[in-house]
Amino acid sequence: MRVMVVWCPDWSVVAALDEAGRSNRSPAAVLSANVVEVCNGPARSEGVRRGQRRRDAQSRCPELVLLPANPDRDARAFEPVLALVEDLRPGVAALRPGLLAVRAPGSWYGTETAAAATACQVLVEGGVWDVRVGIADDLFTAEQAARTADVQSWVVVPAGGSASFLRGLPVHVLQDDGARGRDLVGLLQRLGLRTLGDLADLPGDAVEHRLGSYGAEVRRRARGEDRALFAARTPPPELDADVSFEPPLDSVEAITFSVRTTAERFVDQLAHHQLVATGVRVEAESDGVVCSSRAWLHPRHFGARDLVDRVHWQLQGAGVGGSLRARKQSGTVRAPIDRVRFVPEVVEPAAAHGEALWGAASDDLVERGVARVQGMVGFDAVRRPVLQGGRSPAARQSLVPWGERAVDLRPVDRPWPGRVPGPAPVRVFATPPVAEVVDDAGREVCVTDRGVVTGEPRRFRVGSGSGGQGLPWQPVTAWAGPWPTDEGWWSGGSGPSARFQLVGADGRAWLLLRAPDGWSLEAGYD
Amino acid sequence: MSSARSVTPLDPGRSVVEQLRERMVAMEGRTARQPVATLPGLADLVTLEAGSTYAVDSASLALALAAGASRAGEWIGFAGCADFGAEAAAELGIELSRTVLVPDPGEHWLEVTAALVDVLRVVVLRPPASVDEKTAGLLDSRLRTRSSVLVVHGDWPRVEARVGVEASDWDGPASGTGHLRERRARVVVRRGARPPRREDLTWPGVHRVEPRVDRQVREIRRASG
Numbered sequence: 001m002r003v004m005v006v007w008c009p010d011w012s013v014v015a016a017l018d019e020a021g022r023s024n025r026s027p028a029a030v031l032s033a034n035v036v037e038v039c040n041g042p043a044r045s046e047g048v049r050r051g052q053r054r055r056d057a058q059s060r061c062p063e064l065v066l067l068p069a070n071p072d073r074d075a076r077a078f079e080p081v082l083a084l085v086e087d088l089r090p091g092v093a094a095l096r097p098g099l100l101a102v103r104a105p106g107s108w109y110g111t112e113t114a115a116a117a118t119a120c121q122v123l124v125e126g127g128v129w130d131v132r133v134g135i136a137d138d139l140f141t142a143e144q145a146a147r148t149a150d151v152q153s154w155v156v157v158p159a160g161g162s163a164s165f166l167r168g169l170p171v172h173v174l175q176d177d178g179a180r181g182r183d184l185v186g187l188l189q190r191l192g193l194r195t196l197g198d199l200a201d202l203p204g205d206a207v208e209h210r211l212g213s214y215g216a217e218v219r220r221r222a223r224g225e226d227r228a229l230f231a232a233r234t235p236p237p238e239l240d241a242d243v244s245f246e247p248p249l250d251s252v253e254a255i256t257f258s259v260r261t262t263a264e265r266f267v268d269q270l271a272h273h274q275l276v277a278t279g280v281r282v283e284a285e286s287d288g289v290v291c292s293s294r295a296w297l298h299p300r301h302f303g304a305r306d307l308v309d310r311v312h313w314q315l316q317g318a319g320v321g322g323s324l325r326a327r328k329q330s331g332t333v334r335a336p337i338d339r340v341r342f343v344p345e346v347v348e349p350a351a352a353h354g355e356a357l358w359g360a361a362s363d364d365l366v367e368r369g370v371a372r373v374q375g376m377v378g379f380d381a382v383r384r385p386v387l388q389g390g391r392s393p394a395a396r397q398s399l400v401p402w403g404e405r406a407v408d409l410r411p412v413d414r415p416w417p418g419r420v421p422g423p424a425p426v427r428v429f430a431t432p433p434v435a436e437v438v439d440d441a442g443r444e445v446c447v448t449d450r451g452v453v454t455g456e457p458r459r460f461r462v463g464s465g466s467g468g469q470g471l472p473w474q475p476v477t478a479w480a481g482p483w484p485t486d487e488g489w490w491s492g493g494s495g496p497s498a499r500f501q502l503v504g505a506d507g508r509a510w511l512l513l514r515a516p517d518g519w520s521l522e523a524g525y526d
Numbered sequence: 527m528s529s530a531r532s533v534t535p536l537d538p539g540r541s542v543v544e545q546l547r548e549r550m551v552a553m554e555g556r557t558a559r560q561p562v563a564t565l566p567g568l569a570d571l572v573t574l575e576a577g578s579t580y581a582v583d584s585a586s587l588a589l590a591l592a593a594g595a596s597r598a599g600e601w602i603g604f605a606g607c608a609d610f611g612a613e614a615a616a617e618l619g620i621e622l623s624r625t626v627l628v629p630d631p632g633e634h635w636l637e638v639t640a641a642l643v644d645v646l647r648v649v650v651l652r653p654p655a656s657v658d659e660k661t662a663g664l665l666d667s668r669l670r671t672r673s674s675v676l677v678v679h680g681d682w683p684r685v686e687a688r689v690g691v692e693a694s695d696w697d698g699p700a701s702g703t704g705h706l707r708e709r710r711a712r713v714v715v716r717r718g719a720r721p722p723r724r725e726d727l728t729w730p731g732v733h734r735v736e737p738r739v740d741r742q743v744r745e746i747r748r749a750s751g
Binding site for chain 1: 584585586589601608609610611612613614615616617622623625626627628629630631632634637638641642644645646691693694695696698699700701702703704705706707709711729730
């Protein structure tokens, strides 16, 4: 079996830059716990390396784009790449985000070189700029071949040539094997073994004694004897179901009656794979052209009856030109329908939908309901509130997109000196509106460098006075503060600022921030 | 969800058919109204009933109405509340891991609310636009079949009760000293044509002001002039 490995270098950076909408030519690094995890080519040429601390990396390359690590995002961005390769040759295995393996599609494309070239071309056309392909007898050799290839290029190791190809490689290629790989590289270098060939020449039992089972495994790989297989993912089965009418039908009732068995077949077919559909697209064709197509979502999952209902609603809606058309006509469709198709858009394992013995689990129900909302307004419009540490109310919470893990949260259990005491505000403005606070004489209230308030706040209003569209002035009945903070001075923050609690004449309290560039309304105790 | 949970054994002393019929009526959701858990401090003033809509005029009242159900282990949601204060919600006892937030539903806010009502027990909505009677009626029937509660922060055509803050006062801050400690608010509940009910509540935590304490405070105030 020949193996083709497709490698997209620095995939985390590529995915993160793509998500941030930035050019992939700018130097960038993905950081985890303030240590560079992955960096891209432009950053490497400036001297940024994996394992460097953030400030070291920034001192070498001040314009470095810093990106947070997010394994979910990397895997999500890699899914289209898998699909592209799957179109060429089924049986793709995703080894990790950025690296995939597939049985080499040889004879169909003529030669293996032609197959590798086709894969490169398809991926580059699909928008993946940096892609390298390696083909060899086994997985390890193919991966190393892909790593030696140039951008948008390929290396084909001939059959039986794995050992001689690997001989010349330096031992530090094992570094990509995680922590134990890095340990082994250090040991091998201290032992004076520079290339994989040196390791392969040693006797097998001696290597196993000195380096353990992992070392023996590496030696087997270096000799080209590794027969590790990869678990290819099975492409999703074809689950569409359709029914043709001859002659074409023009009555909704007749169509609804005729699709019943097809709907049952569709549901059975899914059940055979232990799946249920929660989203189905119903397509109706007339004269070979799709004349009505609509996606339907179900809060639980579709049964045959539900599907028949959806067909009825859809065709009835499509047939009626306007809602004022006579009721009599609403039973006929605009053009005779000769084909109805059910396409499952969202399928889920049936086990997740099984009724529990004591009633359905409501958490699953909520998950599916939220998935429907996400379908309407977008993936990141549904949020989950999470608490974190911080000084301002806005910094003390985080709204995480539903279904994603919260990353980089500040710890809550630290003292956070300078935070405002008292009950937490009920309304926290994500973008604080501009405000104005004046004293008796109508001068703007300021805070000096030493934290002294220049005048007692008497009146305040939301909105700026220059544009003239501020809300009316409100007298201050009580106030407390200031709570001075100076956050982010190390990264060019807004400078020293102070927070105040003001109680308006209507009994509502507000939290305002006095920054060097003016007042803003941060939160409300409504 | 709840119908499965609240099934109780039949009373052997009465006719089985009669009891089953009662249960059917309850499932149809016309007459029998199931109560939804409400904070103990609010319980005397307003008790949420499944399938009803309530209007409030302040964000803290909306949080307080939703908090009871969340404390009782139900899922709740907030639609259109872009300025959701997570810490204040947690202080009221709302379990944030069972809270769904759609901060900005955009033009689809009505569909989003309907979808949330399907699966959540209490949904707090701040409508970005006014709604007509017909749309509200559609949402009402959805609420009844799913036995959920809609709390609208804003204007709504037909509601079970309107809960509002008439007057509020903060303890704690003086001129530059102290900090916000306790809020005392007179909350008024208006139900249709019935006379409004008023009660004094204190935040944080939503507690009733005991009349005895209230009198003491008034006496102290009178004594101090």
